Amino acid sequence: MLRRYLYLMVTCLSFSLSAQRTALVNTGSVSQSLGGITTTLDESDAILSNFSALSPDYSNGLVLAAESRFGFSELTAAGLAGYIKTGENGAVGVRLSNYGFEAYNEQTISGLYRRQLGQNIAGSIELGYYQLSLNEFGSTQKPFYRIGLSGKITSQLNYGLILSNLEAAQLIDNTTLMSSLAFGLAYKVSPKINIRIEMAKELETILNVKVGISYQPHPKFELRIGSRTASGQSGGGFSYQLSDKLNLEGHVLYHPVLGTTPGVGIKYQNSQQDKSKRSKR
Numbered sequence: 001m002l003r004r005y006l007y008l009m010v011t012c013l014s015f016s017l018s019a020q021r022t023a024l025v026n027t028g029s030v031s032q033s034l035g036g037i038t039t040t041l042d043e044s045d046a047i048l049s050n051f052s053a054l055s056p057d058y059s060n061g062l063v064l065a066a067e068s069r070f071g072f073s074e075l076t077a078a079g080l081a082g083y084i085k086t087g088e089n090g091a092v093g094v095r096l097s098n099y100g101f102e103a104y105n106e107q108t109i110s111g112l113y114r115r116q117l118g119q120n121i122a123g124s125i126e127l128g129y130y131q132l133s134l135n136e137f138g139s140t141q142k143p144f145y146r147i148g149l150s151g152k153i154t155s156q157l158n159y160g161l162i163l164s165n166l167e168a169a170q171l172i173d174n175t176t177l178m179s180s181l182a183f184g185l186a187y188k189v190s191p192k193i194n195i196r197i198e199m200a201k202e203l204e205t206i207l208n209v210k211v212g213i214s215y216q217p218h219p220k221f222e223l224r225i226g227s228r229t230a231s232g233q234s235g236g237g238f239s240y241q242l243s244d245k246l247n248l249e250g251h252v253l254y255h256p257v258l259g260t261t262p263g264v265g266i267k268y269q270n271s272q273q274d275k276s277k278r279s280k281r
Contacts, residue, residue, distance in 0.1 A: 024049070025097035025106050026079030028065040029249035029265035033237025034212025035226025037198045039160030039184030040150065044269040047081040047093045051112045052124035052148035053160045054091065060084040060270045067263025070255065074101045089116040095128070105133040110144075121151035130177055142177050158186045160198075179203045184210075192216045206230055224251075232256045237263075245270055 027038050028048040034041075038049035044061030046054035062082040069075035076099070083093030093112040100106055110128020117123050126146040133139035150160040162182045184198030198210040212226035220241040227234035237251030249265035 025099045025108055026065050026067065026077045028063055028079060029067070029237055029251045029263050030224070030239065030267075032067065032253060032261075032263055033224040033226055033235060033249075033251035034196055034214065035198075035210040035228045035234070037184060037196050037210050037212050037226065038200075039148075039162055039182050039198050040158055040186035040196055042150075042158070042186075044083070044267050047083050047095060047112065048079055050124065050148040050150060050160050050162050051083070051091075051093060051114045051126065052122045053150035053158075054083070054114055054122075054124075056085075056089070056116055056122070057271050058085070058269050062268040063265065064267075065249070065263065065265035067251070067253075067261055069099075069261050070258040071260055071262070075099070083112070083114075090114065095126070100133075103135040105131075107131045107133075108144075114148075118151075120153075121149065124148040144177055153185075156188045160184045160186070176203070200230075235261075 024038065026048065027036065028045045030041060030045040031038055031049055040053055041049055042053050042055045044054070044058060044063050047061070048063055048065065060083060064080050066076055066078040069077055077097070078099070079095065079097040081093060081095040083091050085091045091114040095108070095110045095112060097108045098105070108128055108130050110126050112124060112126045114122060114124040124147070128144055129141055130144050131139055131141045144165055147163045148161065150158065152158050160183070162180070165177060165179045167179060180200060180202040182198060182200035184196060186194060186196045188194050192215060194214045196212045200208040200210065202208070208228055208230035210226065210228040212224060214222055214224045216222045222239040223236070224238065225236040233253050233255050235251060235253035237249065240248045242248055245268055247267040249267060251263050253261040255261070
């Protein structure tokens with residue numbers, strides 16, 4: 001019973017820190033370990049963040065991610081998403097997410113479409129429903145949309161842009177489904193090092209600057225660190241390649257008030273480049 005009250009108090013505190021809710025309940029382990037960056041992830045993780053940034057080299061993929069917010073198993077945020085390439089320039093996907101317990105719960109379901117618009121630019125749109133359930137107060141549902149753009153500036157520098165809900169939707173009194181704009185850059189310093197920076201602005205909140213660095217000491221292993229200014233969270237994570245198509249992901253975040261958040265993920269992705277390499281052997 002004491003534990004129940006504890007995680008209820010933690011949920012209420014985290015809810016009170018922002019009167020806006022987001023349709024991105026879980027952005028995946030890679031995003032979280034890089035400071036919450038969502039605009040420039042170009043592997044299958046893109047379907048949990050900015051689908052337009054997905055590399056056209058991937059023909060299909062699936063991502064399962066979960067994290068235990070602030071160390072409470074009852075406050076698990078889980079996401080499941082998959083996609084398949086359609087034709088030469090398109091891809092479609094679906095994303096599901098869930099967070100919370102019986103007294104407080106957030107759920108989303110959405111469909112996504114991505115298209116390569118040119119050699120150095122791609123766009124995506126996500127349409128979905130967000131549901132917020134608050135125990136005795138019942139539940140409320142709102143549609144949401146997200147538009148993504150991404151592309152190359154140079155061979156080493158990529159950009160990503162996400163626009164969510166131009167008009168914030170009222171959920172309950174003093175609580176809205178947020179309208180936001182995020183812009184990010186990813187710079188490939190070397191074959192082993194990538195640096196990402198992102199600036200995100202949500203309605204009536206301070207500018208959130210996110211920074212993430214990834215380092216690949218081994219072809220099958222990658223390390224990441226990241227931080228964000230709005231919440232003061234920082235942390236890191238890793239990725240281990242189990243096979244040509246399967247990766248194991250993990251991360252740990254630290255919040256100065258609420259404590260640590262561990263998370264894991266499994267990522268499947270089918271790369272057309274891998275197919276071509278195998279066919280040449």
